[in-house]
Amino acid sequence: MAGHSKFKNIMHRKGAQDKKRSAQFSKLSREITVAAKMGTPDPDMNPRLRLAVNNAKSLSMPKDNIQRAIDKAAAAGGEDYEEVRYEGYGPGGVALIVEALTDNRNRTATNVRTAFAKNGGNLGASGAVSHGFERRGQIEYPATAGDEETVLEAAIEAGADDVESGEDGHTVWTDMESLHEVAGALEKALGEPESVKLAWKPNLMVDVAEGDAATLFKLVDALEDDDDVQTVWGNYAVSDEIMEKLG
Structure with missing residues (x-):
């Protein structure tokens, strides 16, 4: 088990979660509909839907x-969504999975x-960057869930693989197959998490220079x-000093 990590391995800059609520709900609704259509509409029997x-x-x-x-999943004539993954590079050689x-x-x-081209990036072929990531289960808790040691102990008991703790909160990593089991055990110990999802975890992080950071964030925001875009993942790390300069 690893403990503290200064940077979270997620493709979100600080504050990126503060999007318009209607846009968030639209993306969530689409994922719920697709999950229900791919399996049973009962969350207890459908892990993806749950x-x-x-x-x-x-x-x-x-x-x-x-x-x-x-209910839209069972409605006749409803939209048929397909899952698509795009891979490419952003400013500073950052690898991105969309x-x-x-x-x-x-x-x-x-x-x-277009988003890649207009913001210093380059869209690649399928498989161009995913080899540098692992498909993992990710469970996120706010800092108020407990101190680093408390969360670490709870994660060990729950069977998690790794924990990263910082000022913004805690990220618990599991293998894909254990995600729901670990999340359930953690909820009993720490309360309801902020999010539980399948994630692309980078094997190596890329430190982004100040000159590339602003353009990179514009690219991420555009995506x-x-x-249609549900999530954007990447392998970048931006120092607190640069983040403060960018505001």
């Missing part, structure tokens, strides 16, 4: 919205390619603002 519903609840998505998203749910692959590909 994960999507729990994440929606953690962001205070109303129960009626969640149920409507589930996950999308789309009903129009051409539209999404064009939007993603995350697209309705």
